[in-house]
Amino acid sequence: MKNRFQTTAENILDHARWAPSGDNMQTWRFEIVDTHCFIVHGYDTRDHCVYDLEGHASQLAIGALLESIAIAASAFKCRAEFQLDENALETKPTINVQLIEDKNIEQDPLFLYLPKRSVQRRMLKTTPLSLKDKSKLEQSVGNFYNIKWIEGWRARLQAAFLMYKNGRLRLILPEAFPTHSTIIEWNSRFSDDKIPDQAVGLDMVAMRMMRWAMKSWKRVSFLNTFLAGTLLPRIELDLLPGIACAAHFSLVAEKEPRTMEDYLNAGRAVQRFWLTSTMLGLQLQPEMTPLIFSGYIKNKVEFTKTQKIHDYAVDLSKVFKRLMGGEAVIDKAVFVGRIGYGKPAKARSLRLSLEQLEYKR
Numbered sequence: 001m002k003n004r005f006q007t008t009a010e011n012i013l014d015h016a017r018w019a020p021s022g023d024n025m026q027t028w029r030f031e032i033v034d035t036h037c038f039i040v041h042g043y044d045t046r047d048h049c050v051y052d053l054e055g056h057a058s059q060l061a062i063g064a065l066l067e068s069i070a071i072a073a074s075a076f077k078c079r080a081e082f083q084l085d086e087n088a089l090e091t092k093p094t095i096n097v098q099l100i101e102d103k104n105i106e107q108d109p110l111f112l113y114l115p116k117r118s119v120q121r122r123m124l125k126t127t128p129l130s131l132k133d134k135s136k137l138e139q140s141v142g143n144f145y146n147i148k149w150i151e152g153w154r155a156r157l158q159a160a161f162l163m164y165k166n167g168r169l170r171l172i173l174p175e176a177f178p179t180h181s182t183i184i185e186w187n188s189r190f191s192d193d194k195i196p197d198q199a200v201g202l203d204m205v206a207m208r209m210m211r212w213a214m215k216s217w218k219r220v221s222f223l224n225t226f227l228a229g230t231l232l233p234r235i236e237l238d239l240l241p242g243i244a245c246a247a248h249f250s251l252v253a254e255k256e257p258r259t260m261e262d263y264l265n266a267g268r269a270v271q272r273f274w275l276t277s278t279m280l281g282l283q284l285q286p287e288m289t290p291l292i293f294s295g296y297i298k299n300k301v302e303f304t305k306t307q308k309i310h311d312y313a314v315d316l317s318k319v320f321k322r323l324m325g326g327e328a329v330i331d332k333a334v335f336v337g338r339i340g341y342g343k344p345a346k347a348r349s350l351r352l353s354l355e356q357l358e359y360k361r
């Protein structure tokens, strides 16, 4: 593998930084200790992001980063060993990484897909997944996770309607506005640290409406009250893509995740699943918010001051539970999304450079 940087650590991190994170927040910074040792300084966004109030979304992303490091290390004839710093704050997962050289290590076939893997938020083909592809995807997550598939027209339609209703929750929730109004880079096909508007999945008219609305909560509220403002985005972002895919899926852990380590490991499995789907020519979009809000309801996490919205989320969590196959499944679910054959997205999030990701005390 070509060395762009002086240290093996930097060369590996340069590939691993393509790991996915909620809203492309890249909740990590890197401290190089020496050529074969570095520290991942992770953090969560619970202080400002309503989708991360327990830190789990960030922990999954950091787990995906660790798996990316392990995969990238194989291309540099190294094995990565991870040590979670037990004294670190819960909001700041800190992981010491040691790279052990090993001439016999073969490059992981997923390595080439690290920078290619990306979200596709637009409609996909409805062609069912082949048995071969399903089996490869099921194998990719290892022994401690299962995939629950939601397939067939009827089930996809149910999932799409759930996402459509869930879209309303996201758009009428005042607590989500600070996130929605800051994560989109307007008039862009690419963005280093946000989501470019062209990757969101809206057409020009809906996009203009959203751009106008996102200037203030007053505007969003006006649109929602008088012009059925949530309708068009929900049809384009949730309903149609929810129908137009091969399947929805849920990654279900063997045991209910409880600790930070459980979520980091789950993130590792997510990344293997996502990279494998890219290798198989499949496109994927996470659909995490029903799972996130169901978790809040279950754990009594206060995510809104508006009682009506809370009650709406309670109703949605019941529908979600039914769709997923009951409480036993939902408690162990760590990741939800849709998947299907189709072209990769033309617009996508990029990443901060290694220099920009350097840890500063």
Ligand SMILES: Cc1cc2nc3c(=O)[nH]c(=O)nc-3n(C[C@H](O)[C@H](O)[C@H](O)COP(=O)(O)O)c2cc1C
Pocket: 018, 019, 020, 021, 022, 023, 024, 025, 057, 058, 060, 061, 064, 117, 118, 119, 121, 194, 195, 285, 286, 287, 288, 289, 348, 349, 350
């Ligand atoms: C834990 C996690 C949750 C995510 N949730 C969603 C989601 O609910 N909807 C969505 O469209 N994308 C979701 N994403 C995808 C991110 O927005 C995406 O990975 C990020 O913007 C970087 O873009 P890329 O994956 O195309 O490189 C999620 C990603 C992660 C890691």
